[in-house]
Amino acid sequence: MREIEEPDEDGLTVSAPRTGAAGVPAGAHALKYALEQTSPKRTALTLLNVNQTGGIDCPGCAWPEPAAGKRHLNEYCENGAKHISDEATTRRVTAGFFQRYSVAELSGKSDRWLNQQGRLTEPMVLRDGADHYEPIGWDDALDLLARELRALDHPDEALFYTSGRLANEPAFLLQLFARAFGTNNLPDCSNMCHESSGAALNETLGIGKGSVSLDDIHDADLVFVVGQNPGTNHPRMLAALEETKRRGGQIVAVNPLPEAGLLRFKNPQKARGVIGRGTDLADQFLQIRPGGDLALFQALNLLLLEAEDRAPGTVLDRDFIRARTTGFDAFADHIRRVTWPEVLRATGLSRDEIERVHARVLGSRGVVVCWAMGLTQHKHGVPTIREIVNFLLLRGNIGRPGAGVCPVRGHSNVQGDRTMGIAERMPKPFLDALEREFGFTPPAAPGLDSVNAIRAMRDGRAKVFVGVAGNFVRASPDSDATERALRGCRLTAHISTKLNRSHTVCGRVALILPTLGRSDRDVQASGEQFMTVEDSMSEVHTTRGRLDPASGHLLSEVSIISRLARKVLGTRPDIPWEDFEADYDTVRDRVARVVAGFEDFNVRVRRPGGFRLPNPVNRGVFRTPSGKAVFTANDFTALRAPAGHLVLQTLRSHDQWNTVPYTMNDRYRGIEGGRRVVLVNPSDLAELGVADGALVDLVGVWSDGVERRAPAFRVVGYPTARGSAAAYYPETNVLVPLDSVADISNTPTSKSVIVRLEPASRPPA
Ligand SMILES: Nc1nc2c(c(=O)[nH]1)N[C@H]1C(S)=C(S)[C@@H](COP(=O)(O)OP(=O)(O)OC[C@H]3O[C@@H](n4cnc5c(=O)[nH]c(N)nc54)[C@H](O)[C@@H]3O)O[C@H]1N2
Ligand SMILES: Nc1nc2c(c(=O)[nH]1)N[C@H]1C(S)=C(S)[C@@H](COP(=O)(O)OP(=O)(O)OC[C@H]3O[C@@H](n4cnc5c(=O)[nH]c(N)nc54)[C@H](O)[C@@H]3O)O[C@H]1N2
Ligand code: SF4
Numbered sequence: 001m002r003e004i005e006e007p008d009e010d011g012l013t014v015s016a017p018r019t020g021a022a023g024v025p026a027g028a029h030a031l032k033y034a035l036e037q038t039s040p041k042r043t044a045l046t047l048l049n050v051n052q053t054g055g056i057d058c059p060g061c062a063w064p065e066p067a068a069g070k071r072h073l074n075e076y077c078e079n080g081a082k083h084i085s086d087e088a089t090t091r092r093v094t095a096g097f098f099q100r101y102s103v104a105e106l107s108g109k110s111d112r113w114l115n116q117q118g119r120l121t122e123p124m125v126l127r128d129g130a131d132h133y134e135p136i137g138w139d140d141a142l143d144l145l146a147r148e149l150r151a152l153d154h155p156d157e158a159l160f161y162t163s164g165r166l167a168n169e170p171a172f173l174l175q176l177f178a179r180a181f182g183t184n185n186l187p188d189c190s191n192m193c194h195e196s197s198g199a200a201l202n203e204t205l206g207i208g209k210g211s212v213s214l215d216d217i218h219d220a221d222l223v224f225v226v227g228q229n230p231g232t233n234h235p236r237m238l239a240a241l242e243e244t245k246r247r248g249g250q251i252v253a254v255n256p257l258p259e260a261g262l263l264r265f266k267n268p269q270k271a272r273g274v275i276g277r278g279t280d281l282a283d284q285f286l287q288i289r290p291g292g293d294l295a296l297f298q299a300l301n302l303l304l305l306e307a308e309d310r311a312p313g314t315v316l317d318r319d320f321i322r323a324r325t326t327g328f329d330a331f332a333d334h335i336r337r338v339t340w341p342e343v344l345r346a347t348g349l350s351r352d353e354i355e356r357v358h359a360r361v362l363g364s365r366g367v368v369v370c371w372a373m374g375l376t377q378h379k380h381g382v383p384t385i386r387e388i389v390n391f392l393l394l395r396g397n398i399g400r401p402g403a404g405v406c407p408v409r410g411h412s413n414v415q416g417d418r419t420m421g422i423a424e425r426m427p428k429p430f431l432d433a434l435e436r437e438f439g440f441t442p443p444a445a446p447g448l449d450s451v452n453a454i455r456a457m458r459d460g461r462a463k464v465f466v467g468v469a470g471n472f473v474r475a476s477p478d479s480d481a482t483e484r485a486l487r488g489c490r491l492t493a494h495i496s497t498k499l500n501r502s503h504t505v506c507g508r509v510a511l512i513l514p515t516l517g518r519s520d521r522d523v524q525a526s527g528e529q530f531m532t533v534e535d536s537m538s539e540v541h542t543t544r545g546r547l548d549p550a551s552g553h554l555l556s557e558v559s560i561i562s563r564l565a566r567k568v569l570g571t572r573p574d575i576p577w578e579d580f581e582a583d584y585d586t587v588r589d590r591v592a593r594v595v596a597g598f599e600d601f602n603v604r605v606r607r608p609g610g611f612r613l614p615n616p617v618n619r620g621v622f623r624t625p626s627g628k629a630v631f632t633a634n635d636f637t638a639l640r641a642p643a644g645h646l647v648l649q650t651l652r653s654h655d656q657w658n659t660v661p662y663t664m665n666d667r668y669r670g671i672e673g674g675r676r677v678v679l680v681n682p683s684d685l686a687e688l689g690v691a692d693g694a695l696v697d698l699v700g701v702w703s704d705g706v707e708r709r710a711p712a713f714r715v716v717g718y719p720t721a722r723g724s725a726a727a728y729y730p731e732t733n734v735l736v737p738l739d740s741v742a743d744i745s746n747t748p749t750s751k752s753v754i755v756r757l758e759p760a761s762r763p764p765a
């Protein structure tokens with residue numbers, strides 16, 4: 001067996017951060033990764049099909065494709081190519097591999113090593129007291145899991161975690177099974193991701209989704225890109241922003257880091273982008289302090305109110321505010337109490353910079369605000385996003401062309417999973433529809449989200465953990481606490497495509513249930529199947545794999561969930577699980593009757609490009625209790641670290657997919673050959689008396705007094721905002737306290753961890 005070795009962590013080289021993204025080098029890097037993982041033939045079979053009408057939906061991010069008919073032959077980005085080759089790899093994890101490595105040995109391997117071993121090929125079990133996983137047949141594996149589930153004192157002792165890789169059909173079946181079994185315990189990656197966006201948008205606009213389409217981005221006069229690194233995490237968003245600029249729009253980027261993709265873009269799909277200098281993207285870059293965005297948008301709102309005072313009737317959209325919103329007066333009173341010294345301290349910006357943005361706002365009719373984890377993973381994530389809604393409502397920038405809210409989603413189908421009912425609390429009309437369709441009463445009590453699921457396992461209230469896609473152990477905060485929680489379970493089971501850390505942190509008994517990926521052909525009793533996904537802009541379309549499955553033993557997620565459900569529930573309630581498994585059209589027929597907006601699902605999704613779910617906001621309809629959009633008054637907060645400390649954000653490198661690093665490089669930031677680095681502003685280093693290049697431990701500070709330490713990080717002087725630092729996730733998850741969560745959304749505050757730097761307690765690994 002070919003073993004993939006780790007490169008030396010101390011092979012680190014640091015060069016100046018890049019000032020632009022994409023272009024030819026990006027394409028070459030993707031192809032190199034693809035050919036390392038798989039054969040030229042498989043590369044061609046998959047890549048030519050990515051994001052084509054009727055092809056494979058890129059398993060990367062949730063950025064939408066252009067309309068059918070307007071696509072390029074290579075409608076994918078460098079990172080999309082890496083994500084798909086990582087799945088289409090020809091490397092295999094076999095029964096022999098598990099015979100060779102004990103679970104203890106696997107626990108000692110890095111996340112990257114585990115992923116590089118290749119695709120999982122057959123179901124494996126770790127029996128009580130055993131050191132090694134051993135093969136188990138599908139029937140026995142599912143019997144074992146079903147027995148443990150049935151033996152629980154209450155269905156709420158089970159947890160069903162999902163990640164946004166899951167397509168709509170298995171997502172719908174999983175929530176159906178969990179609710180028929182009797183629990184709403186459906187924690188998902190959203191809880192750690194865009195939950196703050198959903199919470200803020202539901203409250204203020206009546207729907208937890210973005211309101212814009214690609215055309216709105218193209219047609220906007222002004223686009224804000226806030227708390228987001230699109231050059232790495234949503235690369236084709238740069239093509240959309242380039243189009244905005246071409247049509248005369250402007251872009252304002254707000255970020256503590258001068259990310260390459262925010263500054264300039266060389267479009268690899270255009271000759272001009274390949275040979276030329278590319279497009280300058282951001283017209284203005286605001287290097288904000290972490291957590292300063294609430295203050296920034298409050299200042300912009302104050303400036304708008306004052307401009308309206310000076311020239312009444314010319315700045316605010318008075319008709320829109322009167323007819324379509326509530327809460328304006330209380331909001332305005334509140335904003336008028338915001339003071340500049342507070343704003344400048346919280347943001348680290350100058351008044352002049354903010355006034356220049358204000359001037360751009362006054363000169364723009366259509367404004368779109370885009371954001372991602374730089375806003376949602378802070379204690380004040382929800383109020384920050386509510387303040388952005390205030391900002392847009394003031395000038396009627398919701399529900400008209402070229403304007404609106406754009407939370408840029410992470411996983412390719414994370415939005416669809418929510419639409420299908422993957423959430424620990426779903427609105428009553430959804431549960432009622434399930435009841436009508438399937439003839440059982442879903443549990444009414446809310447279930448557990450991700451953070452509460454960890455607490456429940458820790459406290460012995462949850463005993464069986466089932467993970468469908470994802471890598472719960474590494475995605476979650478407070479790694480040591482999370483690992484202890486999972487080890488306390490009676491059974492942990494994971495439905496996965498590839499090996500990851502969650503398979504090595506086991507309950508008393510553990511199961512690995514290997515499954516088909518997006519790129520694999522899925523053949524069932526009625527023939528070849530396709531599945532469906534919903535992107536960040538509510539476009540629903542098909543995804544169909546073309547490759548021969550990684551092994552003859554793999555089952556699809558739909559098959560695994562349907563068979564498990566039948567074993568656990570028997571024939572009550574009367575749900576035709578066999579039909580669902582045999583023909584996914586029968587699943588979609590049920591979705592059409594349960595989920596609003598999916599009428600005629602099977603017909604409409606087969607049309608080229610699929611269909612867009614309606615967003616009532618774009619018809620001026622707000623499904624809030626008052627029937628109007630809601631202005632909110634949000635308390636002003638500034639995020640400060642105590643003297644001698646820094647605010648650490650945990651983020652993604654260019655070469656990773658969430659918990660899975662592909663290589664040790666982060667090209668745009670000039671970091672190569674190592675991931676245990678911490679980026680700090682040189683002036684802060686001077687103040688702290690720490691040398692650039694020093695080896696340090698990152699030590700977390702939190703009110704529970706527990707010492708959280710991430711050992712042996714190399715300090716890199718880097719132009720980040722003063723007082724802040726950045727290091728990669730998941731290596732730093734050990735530092736994020738379980739109880740440090742965003743108000744209302746309960747999302748871990750992965751972008752504001754208070755740390756100090758101490759001389760390293762051990763040499764580099
Ligand atoms: N290649 C690749 N693509 C991905 C992923 C991946 O891992 N790899 N993951 C996917 C997923 S699930 C998600 S959710 C998205 C994540 O997409 P992003 O949100 O772009 O991901 P992060 O790397 O977490 O980057 C957060 C950005 O916010 C900035 N930031 C941090 N704190 C603040 C703040 O207080 N204010 C402001 N204004 N900015 C701040 C950081 O400097 C950084 O640029 O990407 C998706 N796409
Ligand atoms: N500190 C810190 N923590 C974070 C974040 C952060 O910025 N900082 N970001 C958070 C965010 S935004 C997110 S979304 C979460 C991500 O958390 P998750 O979604 O749980 O993690 P992933 O790394 O995407 O999961 C990768 C695994 O998914 C499995 N997989 C891949 N494709 C498939 C498939 O088609 N089917 C099945 N069944 N399995 C598949 C593979 O086994 C792979 O190992 O992490 C969160 N955690
Ligand atoms: S932008 Fe996102 S969805 Fe599109 S090809 Fe790149 S990774 Fe895939």
Ligand SMILES: [Mo]
Nearest residue numbers: 193194410411
């Ligand atoms: Mo995410």
